[in-house]
Amino acid sequence: MTFHNIAILGATGEVGKEILNQLQERKFPYKGIRLFASQRSAGKEIVFDGKRIVIEELNEDVFIQDGIIFSALDDDLARHYLPRLVHDEVVIIDNSNAYRKDDTVPLVIPEVNPEDIIGHQGILANPNCSTIIALVAINALHKVVPIDSMIVSTYQAVSGAGSAGIYELEEQIQDIALGKESEPRVFPYQIAYNLIPQIGGFDSEGNTSEEMKLLHESRKILHHESLQVSCTCVRVPVMRSHSESISLFFNEAISVSEARDILMNAEGVRLVDNPNKLEYPMPLDTSYQDNVFVGRLREIQVLGRKGISLWCSGDQIRKGAATNAVQIAEKYLNI
Structure with missing residues (x-):
């Protein structure tokens, strides 16, 4: 089993918190985990998998070296931050509407079109809930x-x-x-x-x-x-x-x-x-x-x-x- 570093952007919102729950519930393999949110939430702690994790501020200086990034940011913040975080060692899974219409970004429901994941260029989009x-x-x-x-x-x-x-x-x-x-x-x-x-x-x-x-x-x-x-x-x-x-x-x-x-x-x-x-x-x-x-x-x-x-x-x-x-x-x- 391969273990990966994980980052969650917007970790204190409803979707960000549920991503954390799902990672734990589904026993997702991970090496380390970093949580990011606004300045208002930075410094607070969240308990995950029995560990206390300090929330970091999402700002222009953030760089995530490798692993999987889950973005639960709104559309504007996703457009601003995600292109800056894309590089060969990460894949970003975005929950916003920012890239769903982009022809270069696969829009994926695993039960429906998992094969589209292969065509990603750093970002994979999560469709709208409905x-x-x-x-x-x-x-x-x-x-x-x-x-x-x-x-x-x-x-x-x-x-x-x-x-x-x-x-x-x-x-x-x-x-x-x-x-x-x-x-x-x-x-x-x-x-x-x-x-x-x-x-x-x-x-x-x-x-x-x-x-x-x-x-x-x-x-x-x-x-x-x-x-x-x-x-x-x-x-x-x-x-x-x-x-x-x-x-x-x-x-x-x-x-x-x-x-x-x-x-x-x-x-x-x-x-x-x-x-x-x-x-x-x-x-x-x-x-x-x-x-x-x-x-x-x-x-x-x-x-x-x-x-x-x-x-x-x-x-x-x-x-x-x-x-x-x-x-x-x-x-x-x-x-």
């Missing part, structure tokens, strides 16, 4: 009968906006119970007891940036430039785990029973599909899990076309971010 959850759910079907289009609605937990999103929902629930007013800060409107059909900014055609990520990233990961995607992303008052309603249309006919058999053995999928017993995926069941739960399979007919509709849920902090990043590193070490 993309990961959707493609893990549908990939096995696509491999058997190619998908030509899909209609997706996402129901995204507040933790997708980080710890501040969780705090805002908790605070609003408490304030409403006490009859107090609560001013939205993270989300554009009150999220408690509400739905907000906007995640990201709008483009000239009325699509949000989150909705367009699913289109562009799915095409890149599946190597399917003609894939048609219509997506609506909604923020919901759920603490953790995103859910998605996905309607799929294929190049050839596929039955619900065939789809169910395929998903029963799909990597990264747990089939939970027994309506008679009220069994279907829900955020509470998928939180702190790494599989994407899939259920509610049924045949649909839209505008003369038959397809399959399904419902899926997955923990966007784990499989939608941190676990996927660590799995990329595991695949990288085994290629």
Whole structure:
């Protein structure tokens, strides 16, 4: 077993902390580990694998000599720091949106396109959380009968906006119970007891940036430039785990029973599909899990076309971010 040095940039955020948890939970082989965060967090200690590790400040002077760098920085910081850290002795796995559209940067879901890792030039990109959850759910079907289009609605937990999103929902629930007013800060409107059909900014055609990520990233990961995607992303008052309603249309006919058999053995999928017993995926069941739960399979007919509709849920902090990043590193070490 080969042991590697590890660095985590943005180690005190929700994704950075979960990467640490996953490294320990999955017994990832390492020689040494360095944790970086802002000046505000520098000097604090985090316990990892029974050891106390002092958080270092991420600044212009940082140089990481060799090993694997996990970046949990935001887009601007990733664009600023990652090119400076790239050299022949490191590989960077980036969780931001900064390099996902870059043709020279592989965008990887290990259950879907692990072979793309080979083409890296120093940076490997982690897809958006909703993309990961959707493609893990549908990939096995696509491999058997190619998908030509899909209609997706996402129901995204507040933790997708980080710890501040969780705090805002908790605070609003408490304030409403006490009859107090609560001013939205993270989300554009009150999220408690509400739905907000906007995640990201709008483009000239009325699509949000989150909705367009699913289109562009799915095409890149599946190597399917003609894939048609219509997506609506909604923020919901759920603490953790995103859910998605996905309607799929294929190049050839596929039955619900065939789809169910395929998903029963799909990597990264747990089939939970027994309506008679009220069994279907829900955020509470998928939180702190790494599989994407899939259920509610049924045949649909839209505008003369038959397809399959399904419902899926997955923990966007784990499989939608941190676990996927660590799995990329595991695949990288085994290629």
